[in-house]
Amino acid sequence: MSDKRRYLILAPGVFAQDAKTAHGVIAYAHDETAAVVDPSCAGSSVRDVVPYLNCRAPIVSSVAEGLAFQPTSLLIGTAPIGGKLPAHWRSEVLAAIRAGMEIVSGLHEMIGDDPQFATAARESNARIWDVRKPPEVPIFSGYVYDVQQPVVLAVGNDCAVGKMTVMLELARAAAQEGCRAEFVPTGQTGIMIAGWGIAVDRVISDFITGASEQIVLQAAARHPDYILVEGQGCINHPAYAPVTLGLMFGAAPDALLLVVDPKRASIGEYDTPTLSYVELIQIHEAICAKVKPATVVGIALNTHTLNEQDAREAIARAGNETGLPADDVVRFGSRALWNAIVPSLRKRSPLRTVAAV
Amino acid sequence: MSDKRRYLILAPGVFAQDAKTAHGVIAYAHDETAAVVDPSCAGSSVRDVVPYLNCRAPIVSSVAEGLAFQPTSLLIGTAPIGGKLPAHWRSEVLAAIRAGMEIVSGLHEMIGDDPQFATAARESNARIWDVRKPPEVPIFSGYVYDVQQPVVLAVGNDCAVGKMTVMLELARAAAQEGCRAEFVPTGQTGIMIAGWGIAVDRVISDFITGASEQIVLQAAARHPDYILVEGQGCINHPAYAPVTLGLMFGAAPDALLLVVDPKRASIGEYDTPTLSYVELIQIHEAICAKVKPATVVGIALNTHTLNEQDAREAIARAGNETGLPADDVVRFGSRALWNAIVPSLRKRSPLRTVAAV
Numbered sequence: 001m002s003d004k005r006r007y008l009i010l011a012p013g014v015f016a017q018d019a020k021t022a023h024g025v026i027a028y029a030h031d032e033t034a035a036v037v038d039p040s041c042a043g044s045s046v047r048d049v050v051p052y053l054n055c056r057a058p059i060v061s062s063v064a065e066g067l068a069f070q071p072t073s074l075l076i077g078t079a080p081i082g083g084k085l086p087a088h089w090r091s092e093v094l095a096a097i098r099a100g101m102e103i104v105s106g107l108h109e110m111i112g113d114d115p116q117f118a119t120a121a122r123e124s125n126a127r128i129w130d131v132r133k134p135p136e137v138p139i140f141s142g143y144v145y146d147v148q149q150p151v152v153l154a155v156g157n158d159c160a161v162g163k164m165t166v167m168l169e170l171a172r173a174a175a176q177e178g179c180r181a182e183f184v185p186t187g188q189t190g191i192m193i194a195g196w197g198i199a200v201d202r203v204i205s206d207f208i209t210g211a212s213e214q215i216v217l218q219a220a221a222r223h224p225d226y227i228l229v230e231g232q233g234c235i236n237h238p239a240y241a242p243v244t245l246g247l248m249f250g251a252a253p254d255a256l257l258l259v260v261d262p263k264r265a266s267i268g269e270y271d272t273p274t275l276s277y278v279e280l281i282q283i284h285e286a287i288c289a290k291v292k293p294a295t296v297v298g299i300a301l302n303t304h305t306l307n308e309q310d311a312r313e314a315i316a317r318a319g320n321e322t323g324l325p326a327d328d329v330v331r332f333g334s335r336a337l338w339n340a341i342v343p344s345l346r347k348r349s350p351l352r353t354v355a356a357v
Numbered sequence: 358m359s360d361k362r363r364y365l366i367l368a369p370g371v372f373a374q375d376a377k378t379a380h381g382v383i384a385y386a387h388d389e390t391a392a393v394v395d396p397s398c399a400g401s402s403v404r405d406v407v408p409y410l411n412c413r414a415p416i417v418s419s420v421a422e423g424l425a426f427q428p429t430s431l432l433i434g435t436a437p438i439g440g441k442l443p444a445h446w447r448s449e450v451l452a453a454i455r456a457g458m459e460i461v462s463g464l465h466e467m468i469g470d471d472p473q474f475a476t477a478a479r480e481s482n483a484r485i486w487d488v489r490k491p492p493e494v495p496i497f498s499g500y501v502y503d504v505q506q507p508v509v510l511a512v513g514n515d516c517a518v519g520k521m522t523v524m525l526e527l528a529r530a531a532a533q534e535g536c537r538a539e540f541v542p543t544g545q546t547g548i549m550i551a552g553w554g555i556a557v558d559r560v561i562s563d564f565i566t567g568a569s570e571q572i573v574l575q576a577a578a579r580h581p582d583y584i585l586v587e588g589q590g591c592i593n594h595p596a597y598a599p600v601t602l603g604l605m606f607g608a609a610p611d612a613l614l615l616v617v618d619p620k621r622a623s624i625g626e627y628d629t630p631t632l633s634y635v636e637l638i639q640i641h642e643a644i645c646a647k648v649k650p651a652t653v654v655g656i657a658l659n660t661h662t663l664n665e666q667d668a669r670e671a672i673a674r675a676g677n678e679t680g681l682p683a684d685d686v687v688r689f690g691s692r693a694l695w696n697a698i699v700p701s702l703r704k705r706s707p708l709r710t711v712a713a714v
Binding site for chain 2: 142200203204208209238241243246272273283291350351353
């Protein structure tokens with residue numbers, strides 16, 4: 001077996017619209033996509049259904065049918081609210097386990113803790129990788145304040161606006177510019193792509209800052225030039241803002257990058273309105289200022305719902321309203337935004353009650 | 358057996374200074390304290406060592422010695438950072454289990470999940486109540502926005518400043534004034550005192566707002582006049598601020614009560630400076646304003662380190678700096694502050710992207 005997985009991606013009925021995990025892995029992972037299971041679009045290929053992924057893998061109607069494409073691993077291709085496996089997916093997961101395939105899951109519900117799955121996996125010798133299963137981590141220590149590299153955290157105006165994608169694209173841009181920016185995965189898709197990290201939303205609340213700190217320390221130990229931390233949620237999210245704040249304090253960023261879908265009017269499934277650029281900058285900087293100051297250094301827009309003219313206007317407006325560099329790194333490339341923010345990436349010190357020794 | 362527990366409280370070497378859980382249970386729980394285990398002050402009584410508790414229970418040097426006082430339950434009397442059982446306490450816990458006593462623990466580390474303890478408990482038929490063990494809770498729904506009673510949340514300038522105590526004292530004051538204020542426990546000591554609640558710091562980060570919402574809904578179902586939610590951590594705590602924010606968004610308070618130790622210069626074990634009254638009011642109100650507005654309605658000072666003259670000056674200063682009612686409810690009684698804040702306890706609506714139907 002090569003060191004690359006060949007994924008069969010399970011996303012029945014949801015691949016086209018609601019399979020963020022699947023799309024992220026297809027777009028950015030080192031691993032290969034053998035096929036996708038979604039009866040609602042079986043017979044087409046991935047790029048027929050999601051053109052930007054530019055992937056020729058076929059879409060099939062069942063795990064049984066997908067076995068023909070020699071997959072090594074079944075990827076649960078979505079992260080539903082609450083993180084539970086939809087009941088009607090169970091038989092497909094079981095079919096993959098019985099075929100001896102590895103199961104890769106980012107659900108809150110641990111596949112390996114399910115008695116039926118665990119028993120079947122023992123019988124077929126199938127490996128189960130519950131990506132979201134958190135390791136034991138210490139309470140936040142403050143050692144992260146001694147990290148030498150500038151740390152950038154993505155924050156946004158909602159969930160699922162592209163915070164992970166933007167940081168992966170900026171890491172690529174950095175490499176093209178001859179420096180090394182280490183991507184720090186904080187969610188299940190990022191972990192599947194990079195092969196390490198902690199799903200901080202799955203960590204016990206008292207330990208989320210400690211978990212965020214540990215992964216930044218791990219990244220720093222690889223001696224990159226910059227550290228780019230995947231963001232989660234958003235600071236005015238009625239349900240997930242505590243996760244966002246856990247990263248803001250635990251990763252102790254020096255700089256924040258705003259990732260914004262300018263057409264998003266409300267947060268996730270809630271009625272809560274999204275914030276303006278100016279409000280986003282004010283609230284994030286005000287909160288960080290109480291512990292370790294961080295400034296917003298740029299804006300990455302997600303303009304996928306706009307035509308090109310409207311996209312360029314939205315980007316210009318973001319820049320004008322804030323005086324910050326702004327771009328859509330997926331649509332127009334990431335090097336311009338990267339080069340524009342680099343001069344702002346300087347280390348900052350936390351507040352201290354006593355003068356530093 | 359009566360419906361009251363008789364607690365043997367385990368706090369070796371830490372009872373006088375570092376046993377917040379023990380002190381809270383002795384002061385406020387319906388249950389009785391049979392004795393305290395602390396070899397460093399064995400031979401004295403609780404009130405010799407912690408006068409304000411005004412409790413005659415003896416302090417003994419071991420669990421074996423404490424059995425003479427007919428305890429029904431061993432209470433782990435402290436909550437160390439990280440929530441682990443100190444290694445040298447194990448033999449005492451085991452002695453209690455072998456004596457058939459119930460074990461009541463608020464540690465992160467679950468006593469019932471420890472193989473040695475679990476086996477011993479099965480053999481002696483001892484019950485284990487891991488108070489911090491979280492129930493399964495749904496993701497935040499927003500149903501809490503429909504609660505009819507004013508919800509008050511305690512927030513503070515640090516951990517361990519008295520947020521639980523203040524809310525318990527205000528609930529007593531409300532009863533004296535002829536109305537009913539339901540105390541909502543959010544931490545292990547509050548749960549031990551009230552007999553219900555969720556230790557929100559032990560909940561998975563994605564679910565902390567949902568857990569906070571559920572306990573407010575439970576309180577509302579009892580049809581009190583007011584709902585008083587125990588606070589946790591503080592909003593600029595480098596480690597625990599996400600827990601504080603989880604309560605701010607999940608409990609969806611209409612009003613915030615600041616609980617402040619005016620002598621506290623830095624947060625917990627960290628160098629992070631505490632905030633001024635004005636800073637505390639601004640940052641809490643600014644964050645709540647993005648989801649559901651809440652205003653700070655009063656200040657409860659913890660002046661236990663000040664003499665009476667200094668305490669009265671500190672209270673006057675807090676009032677003058679903020680224009681809000683201020684008092685020390687433990688030192689000077691809680692009815693004055695309660696009566697002063699009641700006129701400010703009005704329901705407030707969350708922000709919405711669309712007009713309410």
